[in-house]
Amino acid sequence: MAKIKAAVIFGGTSREHKLSLASAAEVISSIPEDKYEVICIGITRKGRWLCYPGDVSDIATGEWEQNPDCTSAILSPDPLHRGIVLIENGEATVRKIDVVFPVLMGKHGADGDIQGLLDLSGIPYVGCGLLSSASCMDKSHIHMVMDNYNIPTADWRLIKQREINDIDERCREISEEMGFPLSVKPAQSGTSAGTGRADNYEELVSAVKIAFLNDNKVVIEKVVEGTKLEVAVYGTDFPSASQVGEIIGDFKEYDPNEVHQNTDEYFRIPADISEELSKKVRQTAVLAYKAMNCKSFARISFILADDGNLILSKINTAPGLRSDSVFPMLMKNTGLSLEDIVDNLLEQAIDNADKVY
Numbered sequence: 001m002a003k004i005k006a007a008v009i010f011g012g013t014s015r016e017h018k019l020s021l022a023s024a025a026e027v028i029s030s031i032p033e034d035k036y037e038v039i040c041i042g043i044t045r046k047g048r049w050l051c052y053p054g055d056v057s058d059i060a061t062g063e064w065e066q067n068p069d070c071t072s073a074i075l076s077p078d079p080l081h082r083g084i085v086l087i088e089n090g091e092a093t094v095r096k097i098d099v100v101f102p103v104l105m106g107k108h109g110a111d112g113d114i115q116g117l118l119d120l121s122g123i124p125y126v127g128c129g130l131l132s133s134a135s136c137m138d139k140s141h142i143h144m145v146m147d148n149y150n151i152p153t154a155d156w157r158l159i160k161q162r163e164i165n166d167i168d169e170r171c172r173e174i175s176e177e178m179g180f181p182l183s184v185k186p187a188q189s190g191t192s193a194g195t196g197r198a199d200n201y202e203e204l205v206s207a208v209k210i211a212f213l214n215d216n217k218v219v220i221e222k223v224v225e226g227t228k229l230e231v232a233v234y235g236t237d238f239p240s241a242s243q244v245g246e247i248i249g250d251f252k253e254y255d256p257n258e259v260h261q262n263t264d265e266y267f268r269i270p271a272d273i274s275e276e277l278s279k280k281v282r283q284t285a286v287l288a289y290k291a292m293n294c295k296s297f298a299r300i301s302f303i304l305a306d307d308g309n310l311i312l313s314k315i316n317t318a319p320g321l322r323s324d325s326v327f328p329m330l331m332k333n334t335g336l337s338l339e340d341i342v343d344n345l346l347e348q349a350i351d352n353a354d355k356v357y
Contacts, residue, residue, distance in 0.1 A: 003035060003036055004035060004036045004037070004098045004350070005037050005039060005095075006036040006037070006100070006346055007038075008024055008027060008031075008040055008103060009042075009100060009104060010043070011024075011043040012043045012045075012106065013047050014108060018062070020104055022322050023103050023321040025056050028056050028059070040052040040053070040059070042059070049072065049074060049075070050070040052070050054069065071086050072086070072087040073087075077121055082096055083123070098124070099123065099124045099126070100118055100126070101342070102115075106189075107137075107189075110316075112130040112131065112133040112137070115128070115129055115130040125349055127295075128292075128298065132294050132317065136316070142314075143219070148291075149291045153312050154224050155222040156219055158217060158220075159208060159217070161212065168205060175204055178220070181198065182204060183220070184197070184198055184204065184207035184218060185218070186217070187216075187218060187219050189214055196210055224303045224311050226304045226305040226306045227303065227304040228246065228247035228301065228302075229245065229304055230247065230326050231300045231330065232298075232319075232327045233285050233289040233297065234336075234341075235297075236355075241282035241285045242330040242331055243270045243330065243334065244282060245269045245333075246269075247266055248266060267326060269329065269330060280310065281310060284302070284312065288300055289315070296349070297317075297319075299315075299319035300316075301314040
């Protein structure tokens with residue numbers, strides 16, 4: 001039987017480039033060789049697409065770009081091709097692909113851009129679709145949808161770029177309505193770049209201006225103190241949630257996007273909460289997943305506030321996939337190894353290719 005041709009796309013132009021490379025190397029190594037023929041497609045920081053034929057270990061280090069056998073590659077939006085167009089020595093050839101596993105984070109990777117291109121191509125792919133990816137990337141959209149589903153989030157306000165000439169007035173208005181401390185974030189950013197905390201009016205104005213350097217919308221949230229919880233949600237038609245994990249130690253030192261990090265120092269499973277509360281967190285995670293029209297997989301973050309309220313803080317549709325990343329650790333606790341996860345996600349993508357979500 002012919003092997004399934006699975007393309008793994010990695011790298012990209014976002015700040016999460018290094019995380020993508022580290023995750024992709026483990027994903028590729030986890031794909032069953034007896035079942036799949038893997039095609040590696042890397043995107044450089046400058047946005048160049050290359051078909052990479054070399055050793056997987058060079059992906060994690062970034063050395064893959066220097067391989068002389070790399071070939072210019074274009075993911076064709078023409079469903080007749082259903083594959084990539086390789087350009088070498090002035091000649092173009094088409095290489096068919098059966099399924100794509102995008103291991104891309106941040107802008108142009110988790111915000112719907114690559115998902116839209118894949119939708120046009122007609123090739124099945126792992127992960128959430130265009131609308132879901134874009135909505136989960138946009139913090140203001142998450143707030144609006146969660147508000148509609150009565151899933152608590154932090155008190156929030158939005159400033160749009162068209163209001164930039166009235167920043168002082170808007171910040172004064174927001175500070176009087178919400179008080180301090182406040183968290184200021186670019187609406188669409190996968191990292192902490194442009195994010196700041198404001199404990200007074202002057203800091204708020206400054207933080208908003210910095211956030212606008214990273215996006216054209218800025219979300220301002222009331223800071224919620226409490227326990228940080230993480231849940232992995234997995235599946236398409238019948239999604240389920242993992243056990244609840246808990247971030248421990250100094251949260252400011254914990255960065256889920258950091259490549260070289262001992263996650264065990266900051267994370268434990270299960271979380272030190274009651275069984276009743278754990279059930280509530282897991283149910284809320286699945287409800288939020290469905291509300292955002294997610295499929296395949298996602299990592300959902302909560303804060304158990306000091307006053308006892310459960311606050312949803314983030315939905316990440318492109319979490320890190322190293323074996324020591326939070327999502328695989330949570331799934332491992334349910335009995336699924338990274339190899340199981342990768343194989344199942346590829347199978348789900350193929351099986352659900354004709355469904356509309």
